[in-house]
Amino acid sequence: MRKFEGEEVVVSRDEISFTGSHNLENILSAIAIASLYRLEREAVREALLEFKGLPHRCEPVARIRGVDFINDSKATNEGAVKSCLESIVQPIILIMGGKDKGANFFYLRNAIKERVKRVILLGEAKRVIKAQLNTICPLSEVENMRDAVTEAFNKAQKGDCVLLSPACASFDQFKNYEERGEVFKEEVRKLDS
Known part of the structure; x- marks a missing residue:
């Protein structure tokens, strides 16, 4: 990341703790x-290095037996899901679904085809999502977050990533996306106990 009073590097890409072109932008x-406001280069650098991202937005949760778990519960639309999918380099087990907001899940077909090994579906939208994505990769249907996390972990291999990125609202089973994300994290932690 360049350009701060000339051509000085403020921070390099490998020093940043989160990924994705949307985060780099x-x-x-x-x-x-910061440059327009003439803030100190070192203060900007320190802030960027310390920032770990926001909860429920491509949030790393844990690594259990070589499987990474990421909470992207805030991703309640297709564009947000696509951004997170594109930021992950490992093979992905994707947990998606919830209350359907009329999303066009076809928009995700290429990103899912390129990066996702399996989709775990839950919530009211699972049948709609299944109808739009059933030829892309293997799908599993579950009833709740506990079953989703367990199914994803059982299907994952060392080096995979389990990603909660629902592309739907949370109101069919949860108060809000925060509660959905917290339940996901709680279920992940139970795997390691």
């Missing part, structure tokens, strides 16, 4: 604004 915007 945000970082570049932050650097540009």
Whole structure:
């Protein structure tokens, strides 16, 4: 990430703790604004290195037996899911579903085809999602988050990533996306106990 009073590097890409082109765009915007306000380069660098991201947005949760778990419960639309999928380099077991908001899940077909080994479906939207994605990769249907996490972990191999990125609202089973994300994290922690 360049450009702060000349061509000085503020922070390199490998020093940042989160990934994805959408996050890199945000970082570049932050650097540009900091430069306009003539903030100290070192203070900007320190802030970028310390920032770990926001809860429920591509949030690393745990690594259990070589499987990474990421909470992206805030991803309640197709664009947000696609951004997170594109930021993960490992093979993905994707947990999605919830209350259907009329999403066009066909939009995700290419990203899922390229990056996802299996989709675990839950919630009211599971049949709609299944109808739109059933030829892309293997699908599993479950009833609740506990079953989703267990199924995903059972299907995952060392080096895989289990990603909760629902592309749906949470209101069919949860108060809000935060509660859904917290339940996901709680179920993940139970795997390691």
